[in-house]
Amino acid sequence: MKELICIVCPNGCLLKVExxxxxxxxxxxxxxxxxxxxxxxxxxxxxxVCSTVKTVFPEVPRLPVRTDGEIPKxxxxxxxxxxxxxxxxxxxxxxxxxLKNVFDTGVNVIATSDLFELLKEGIYD
Amino acid sequence: METYDVVVLGAGPAGLAAGLEAAKRGGKxxxxxxxxxxxxxxxxxxxxxxxxxxxxxxxxxxxxAERYIRMVRDKNIPIxxxxxxxxxxxxxxxxxITLVNSNKGVFEIESKTMILANGCRxxxxxxxxxHGSRPSGVYTAGTAQYFINILGYLPCKKCVILxxxxxxxxxxxxxxxxxxxxxxxxxxxxxxxxxTRNIVQCLYDYDIPLxxxxxxxxxxxxxxxxxxxxxxVDENMKxxxxxxxxxxxxxxILSVGLIPENEIAESLGIEIDKFTKGPCVDxxxxxxxxxxxxxxxxxxxxxxxxxxxxxxxxxxxxxxxYAKNNIEKNLxxxxxxxxxxxxxxxxxxxxxxxxxxxxLYFRSREIRKNVVVQIKYDNKIVFTRxxxxxxxxxMQRIELDLTELKMSKDKDFCIVMKEGQx
Numbered sequence: 001m002k003e004l005i006c007i008v009c010p011n012g013c014l015l016k017v018e019x020x021x022x023x024x025x026x027x028x029x030x031x032x033x034x035x036x037x038x039x040x041x042x043x044x045x046x047x048x049v050c051s052t053v054k055t056v057f058p059e060v061p062r063l064p065v066r067t068d069g070e071i072p073k074x075x076x077x078x079x080x081x082x083x084x085x086x087x088x089x090x091x092x093x094x095x096x097x098x099l100k101n102v103f104d105t106g107v108n109v110i111a112t113s114d115l116f117e118l119l120k121e122g123i124y125d
Numbered sequence: 126m127e128t129y130d131v132v133v134l135g136a137g138p139a140g141l142a143a144g145l146e147a148a149k150r151g152g153k154x155x156x157x158x159x160x161x162x163x164x165x166x167x168x169x170x171x172x173x174x175x176x177x178x179x180x181x182x183x184x185x186x187x188x189x190a191e192r193y194i195r196m197v198r199d200k201n202i203p204i205x206x207x208x209x210x211x212x213x214x215x216x217x218x219x220x221x222i223t224l225v226n227s228n229k230g231v232f233e234i235e236s237k238t239m240i241l242a243n244g245c246r247x248x249x250x251x252x253x254x255x256h257g258s259r260p261s262g263v264y265t266a267g268t269a270q271y272f273i274n275i276l277g278y279l280p281c282k283k284c285v286i287l288x289x290x291x292x293x294x295x296x297x298x299x300x301x302x303x304x305x306x307x308x309x310x311x312x313x314x315x316x317x318x319x320x321t322r323n324i325v326q327c328l329y330d331y332d333i334p335l336x337x338x339x340x341x342x343x344x345x346x347x348x349x350x351x352x353x354x355x356x357x358v359d360e361n362m363k364x365x366x367x368x369x370x371x372x373x374x375x376x377x378i379l380s381v382g383l384i385p386e387n388e389i390a391e392s393l394g395i396e397i398d399k400f401t402k403g404p405c406v407d408x409x410x411x412x413x414x415x416x417x418x419x420x421x422x423x424x425x426x427x428x429x430x431x432x433x434x435x436x437x438x439x440x441x442x443x444x445x446x447y448a449k450n451n452i453e454k455n456l457x458x459x460x461x462x463x464x465x466x467x468x469x470x471x472x473x474x475x476x477x478x479x480x481x482x483x484x485l486y487f488r489s490r491e492i493r494k495n496v497v498v499q500i501k502y503d504n505k506i507v508f509t510r511x512x513x514x515x516x517x518x519x520m521q522r523i524e525l526d527l528t529e530l531k532m533s534k535d536k537d538f539c540i541v542m543k544e545g546q547x
Contacts, residue, residue, distance in 0.1 A: 007322040009177055010429055010519070047330065050172045050185055051302060052274055062277040064171035064187050073330070080302050094191055112171065113187035121162050121206075 004041055008033045017042055046070035049079055050112075053086040053098060060118045063088055065098050069107040083109065091116040129153045130448035131441065132222060132236035134389065136204050137165020138430050139421020139437035140242030141193040146441030147240075148202045152448055154441075155234070156197070156204040157224065163197070163204050164190030165244055166267070167430065169274045172295050178431035189430060213239065213389055218451065220416065237448040238416045240440050241390055241404070245383040245422040247292075253381050256343040262350030266292035266380040270299070279303055281376020285353055286310040287341050291319040291428060291518075293380020298327040300378075307333050308372055311355060313340040313362045316492060318382075320428055320518050340364065341377065350375055383426045393417060400468035401425035407456055407473040408483040409443035410436060415454070418444050425470050425486065428520055432486065443480065453477055457532065459485070460539035466490055467517055469540055476532035483525040489515035489542065497545030500525060503536040511545055 001018040006029065016027040017038045026038045040046055048070050052062035071079065079102055086098055092115050099109035131147040133140045136158035144156040162168065167175070170186030177183060180192065197204065205226065212223035220239050225231045247265040264272070264280055270292065272280045282305050286293045289312040297307045310328060315338055317324050328335055336355075342364050343354040352373040356364035385403035387395075396413045398405045403424040404412040411418050420440035421433040446452070456473040467488040474483060485500075493515045500508035500523070508525050515521065 005321050005325045007326045010320065010322070012321040012519070047326065048173055048183070049302075052171060052277065054277065062275060064185060064274065066171070066173055066185050076302070094188060112185040113168075114191060117191075118162075 002042070004038055006034045006037050008037050045073045047073055047076060049076055049083075049109075051080060051083045053083055053088055055088040055115065057088075057115075057119060060115060063092075063115050063118075064112045065109050066112050067102070067107050068110050069105075071102065071105045071107050075103050075105065078103065079109075088115065091119055126221075127155075127234045128219075129155050129234065129236040131155075131238050131240060131444045132157065132220070132234065133240040133242055133441075134210055135165065135242035135244055135421075135423070136160075136163035136206070137242065137244050137421065138167060138190065138193065138433045139244070139423065139440075140165070140240070141190075141197050142434040142437030143240045143242055143418075143420055143441035143444070144202050144204075145193065145197050145200065146438045147445050148200050148441075150442055150445040152441075152445035154202050155236070156202065157208050157210055157222075158204055158206045159209045161207045163194050163206065169267070169270050170295075171274045172299070175430050178429065179434055186430075193434070210389065213393060215393065215414070215416075218416070238418065238444040240418040240420060240437075240444055241387075241412075241423050242419075242421050242437060242440070243386045243389070243423045245385045245426050248379070248382045248384060250377075250379055253287075253379070255341055257345060258347055260344065260346035260348055260350045262346070262375055263344060263377045264379065266290065266296045266378050269296050269376075269378050273299060273303060279305060281305060281350075281374070281378075283308065283374050284376030284378055285341070285355075285372055285374050286378045286380060288312060288380035288382070289314075289317040289319050289324070289335060290380035290382060291323050293378060294319045294323040294327040296378055296380070297333050298331055301331045301333065305376075307331075308374055309334040309336050311336050311339045311341060313338065313358050315360075316516075318380075318518055321516070342369070344377060345371075350377055353377060383422065385423050385425065387423070390417070390419065390423075398425075398468065398470075398472055400463070401470060403470075405472040406470065407454070407475040407478075408471045409447070409475055409478055409480055410440040410471070411443065411447065411454075411475070413456075413473075416447060425468060427486075428518060432520065432522065435484070436486075439484065446480075452479075455534060457534060457536070457538050460537060461487075462541065464490065465493075465542035466540070474527070474532070474538055476534065481527040483527060485523040485525065485540065486520055487523070487540065488517050488520050490517065492516050493542065495545060496542050498523070498540065498542050500538075500540050502530055502532075502538050515542075 130152035167186035167190035175189040208226040357368040420436040
């Protein structure tokens with residue numbers, strides 16, 4: 001049996017996970033998301049990745065980005081390499097896709113702040 | 126002089142929600158922000174996990190902030206940015222607020238009510254007892270976050286983190302993703318200060334060790350941090366002699382606690398709660414100074430932005446009610462045991478208020494398993510909830526309806542925690 005702490009929501013349930021024959025037995029979850037999390041964690045753990053990308057605009061040198069879904073943990077550092085190569089040359093909006101379908105996971109990297117608005121107002125001081 | 130019903134100080138998540146709600150309910154509203162952009166600290170919190178309660182989505186800080194900024198802009202509620210409130214004076218039933226910005230210089234506005242939504246500040250190296258010189262490379266977690274996420278600079282390559290607060294944990298992951306080596310997170314207490322899920326997804330995922338009952342006792346280095354001395358500490362968090370260990374590093378990230386910002390509250394002589402370090406408020410989020418409201422992290426330090434927003438919304442709503450009606454108050458203290466609770470907010474219930482809904486936020490003093498929390502009025506139990514586990518880093522929220530209670534000044538209102546089967 002393995003103990004996991006669910007990270008899906010702020011409840012942080014302590015899950016007790018066990019594989020009985022072909023079925024998973026999961027205890028301790030307050031909601032059904034805990035079941036999905038436990039199975040995914042035991043088979044192929046996935047995480048979302050948040051970072052920033054470089055821009056050519058000195059008044060806003062970095063733009064925050066995140067994955068719009070979760071990717072297997074083994075892709076986290078390879079994805080960081082891709083993210084660090086990006087350079088934004090035109091104003092874009094929040095939600096715009098920066099990197100499409102990374103490592104064939106179906107997950108995109110999207111902008112999480114509006115560069116258009118940021119450039120209007122300059123860097124926060 | 127321009128006159129408002131509600132002036133909100135701060136355009137972070139609490140202030141934006143307060144301003145939005147005040148304007149929606151027909152109050153003439155102005156939001157004041159000292160930075161050039163609204164959004165508060167969320168702008169640099171690029172990690173996700175925000176808004177699960179408020180939007181039922183996992184957003185990053187900037188996304189959460191931008192949603193609220195858009196709602197405020199859509200309602201044409203003015204946000205005066207790069208503007209600093211230097212002085213607040215009470216004049217009979219209104220406030221005269223002195224502001225300064227580069228557009229208008231020094232000027233005054235009037236308001237019937239004021240909402241303090243100016244957030245909290247990080248404790249710095251000056252506020253904790255660390256020996257040694259003052260080399261560069263010592264940052265609060267929030268400053269390191271600003272360097273990396275806003276400016277795009279890596280502030281260190283090999284660092285230790287002092288304190289296991291949420292921002293420190295999140296920066297441990299962030300620094301690792303950006304190629305820095307985080308040697309370890311050192312916590313003087315016997316239990317982590319941050320949320321469990323942050324310990325898991327920020328430390329365990331990246332094999333960053335967490336050392337409990339240990340602290341930094343000396344920083345070594347002249348121009349730049351070269352290392353730190355780590356000591357084990359006893360149960361009173363006093364360093365144990367002979368346990369010194371040198372750890373080489375070029376950065377020290379401090380995540381040693383947040384304190385509500387209360388300069389303006391103090392200048393008005395508003396009573397501050399010694400447990401929350403924020404003002405005492407009633408269940409309408411009004412401080413003990415009539416017409417002054419407090420919400421968000423200026424009231425007490427929250428762990429989720431969703432609750433910051435919620436408290437801003439209530440403060441905005443009640444400020445408008447007050448501005449239009451100038452109601453009489455009759456306060457009853459919310460009694461609690463300091464052995465069980467770290468704090469309870471609000472500290473008072475206004476029994477004459479037409480608002481019969483009370484939202485109580487509390488933190489337990491210690492980790493407690495299988496407990497029952499009850500609210501008693503006049504020695505009768507009016508609310509009961511069971512908890513499998515209560516941890517100090519995880520704030521709890523209780524909603525209570527006062528409609529059925531015949532409130533009077535001489536009856537006792539208290540919240541209690543006791544053993545119970547989950």
